[in-house]
Amino acid sequence: xxxxxxxxxxxxxxxxxxxxxxxxxxxxxxxxxxxxxxxxxxxxxxxxxxxxxxxxxxxxxxxxxxxxxxxxxxxxxxxxxxxxxxxxxxxxxxxxxxxxxxxxxxxxxxxxxxxxxxxxxxxxxxxxxxxxxxxxxxxxxxxxxxxxxxxxxxxxxxxxxxxxxxxxxxxxxxxxxxxxxxxxxxxxxxxxxxxxxxxxxxxxxxxxxxxxxxxxxxxxxxxxxxxxxxxxxxxxxxxxxxxxxxxxxxxxxxxxxxxxxxxxxxxxxxxxxxxxxxxxxxxxxxxxxxxxxxxxxxxxxxxxxxxxxxxxxxxxxxxxxxxxxxxxxxxxxxxxxxxxxxxxxxxxxxxxxxxxxxxxxxxxxxxxxxxxxxxxxxxxxxxxxxxxxxxxxxxxxxxxxxxxxxxxxxxxxxxxxxxxxxxxxxxxxxxxxxxxxxxxxxxxxxxxxxxxxxxxxxxxxxxxxxxxxxxxxxxxxxxxxx
Ligand code: NDP
Numbered sequence: 001x002x003x004x005x006x007x008x009x010x011x012x013x014x015x016x017x018x019x020x021x022x023x024x025x026x027x028x029x030x031x032x033x034x035x036x037x038x039x040x041x042x043x044x045x046x047x048x049x050x051x052x053x054x055x056x057x058x059x060x061x062x063x064x065x066x067x068x069x070x071x072x073x074x075x076x077x078x079x080x081x082x083x084x085x086x087x088x089x090x091x092x093x094x095x096x097x098x099x100x101x102x103x104x105x106x107x108x109x110x111x112x113x114x115x116x117x118x119x120x121x122x123x124x125x126x127x128x129x130x131x132x133x134x135x136x137x138x139x140x141x142x143x144x145x146x147x148x149x150x151x152x153x154x155x156x157x158x159x160x161x162x163x164x165x166x167x168x169x170x171x172x173x174x175x176x177x178x179x180x181x182x183x184x185x186x187x188x189x190x191x192x193x194x195x196x197x198x199x200x201x202x203x204x205x206x207x208x209x210x211x212x213x214x215x216x217x218x219x220x221x222x223x224x225x226x227x228x229x230x231x232x233x234x235x236x237x238x239x240x241x242x243x244x245x246x247x248x249x250x251x252x253x254x255x256x257x258x259x260x261x262x263x264x265x266x267x268x269x270x271x272x273x274x275x276x277x278x279x280x281x282x283x284x285x286x287x288x289x290x291x292x293x294x295x296x297x298x299x300x301x302x303x304x305x306x307x308x309x310x311x312x313x314x315x316x317x318x319x320x321x322x323x324x325x326x327x328x329x330x331x332x333x334x335x336x337x338x339x340x341x342x343x344x345x346x347x348x349x350x351x352x353x354x355x356x357x358x359x360x361x362x363x364x365x366x367x368x369x370x371x372x373x374x375x376x377x378x379x380x381x382x383x384x385x386x387x388x389x390x391x392x393x394x395x396x397x398x399x400x401x402x403x404x405x406x407x408x409x410x411x412x413x414x415x416x417x418x419x420x421x422x423x424x425x426x427x428x429x430x431x432x433x434x435x436x437x438x439x440x441x442x443x444x445x446x447x448x449x450x451x452x453x454x455x456x457x458x459x460x461x462x463x464x465x466x467x468x469x470x471x472x473x474x475x476x477x478x479x480x481x482x
Pocket of ligand 1: 146147148149150155173174175176177204205206207209210211212214225226227228230231233234247248249250251281282283385387413452453457458
């Protein structure tokens, strides 16, 4: 059985204490590899390596850093098929999703921040006629990037690339549930000539090595993507030490469907928003709100589309719905469906565990795509993040009601809006409490835009120069002259 290794000081290193965790394949439920259960000794080595690498990396030209990131981007592209397969096995997602979303976007992240490194700029202000202010932006030093399991390599690279581009050295921690592509990536870092210590990757549990990284005195900033409860814990640990924090957290995102929408495009878009990656994307539209005048017609068409989705072996290129990520997560999702029933929700389709045709997937963790209706905005199903293939449908009556229902959660990550009325779209985009509003689309991204959530969906924004600025300490210089 393959044993993964940490990546410390440019070397693939076994955990110092020799402890490992089992890594199962969600589609089969079988253990197929083991990952380091890293501890404080591994962290001390990684921080020491990063600190030693920092003077040279931070002093290197932007062009030099860009070239390293470009080489990595190219290696990810050249190894895309291998990485997509690994991501699908590790995570349970359809290989088609890994091949068209996760891996190309991981490569694009690296490519984008390679270019951004050479374009990064700072501010200068002339004050009156005799003073000039300018701002220096120094990299912070050793920073932590902690990423979740749902889009493993995509979100891992999204975090580390701006940190590296800005001249920091990184301690990265992928989720213990999906460690494989970060491990394969560390081997690509060796091939890319990444200087030792600039990027270090530690595997292990969140409460274990994750928390130790957050608490380490040598770590100057933490960029975290994950659940809201974990984000709150990390914020509580980091605040007394005044560490910089960027938190990308959960969502309970609405898709708003108006009677004047483009019917086919909206059906396709809301279906994708609801069920991509088995609903395990923070941006998924898990609450579909439909204008009352078309509610029943839309609901019936939506049910038909959901029932037509194939739940199957993630490695089958025709599968559109794979396994959910773990047995524990499957139980959580099934528990949420039970809660919806207890709350009085009607299950329109799905509603339980399902067994795909492929014999090897007999014991895998698959949940049937599920639609529920009949629940008010205050019930738990419409309030709590389920993070699975479960979508709740509700009618609304006019724009005001649509906005009120859309905003009636603690989250504020994303919203999508489906209408052909341009005035309405602008009006509503202003009123929706969401860090990202998509109009007649979903999950399109421009890497230059600031990405992140309002309310309990997080603090800080990632993307573009905003992300690079997070990883720097601004220092103002004010010069008076005569
Ligand atoms: P978790 O919060 O459980 O974990 C995220 C990462 O943090 C993992 O690497 C985890 O390690 C680690 N971790 C857990 N506890 C700690 C701790 N005390 N200290 C430091 N690190 C810790 O989230 P999930 O992995 O379950 O991911 C799903 C969540 O992520 C959803 O809520 C989703 O909405 C959110 N998300 C948000 C996005 C956004 O951009 N806003 C994008 C994608 C996901 P381990 O897994 O090994 O325990």
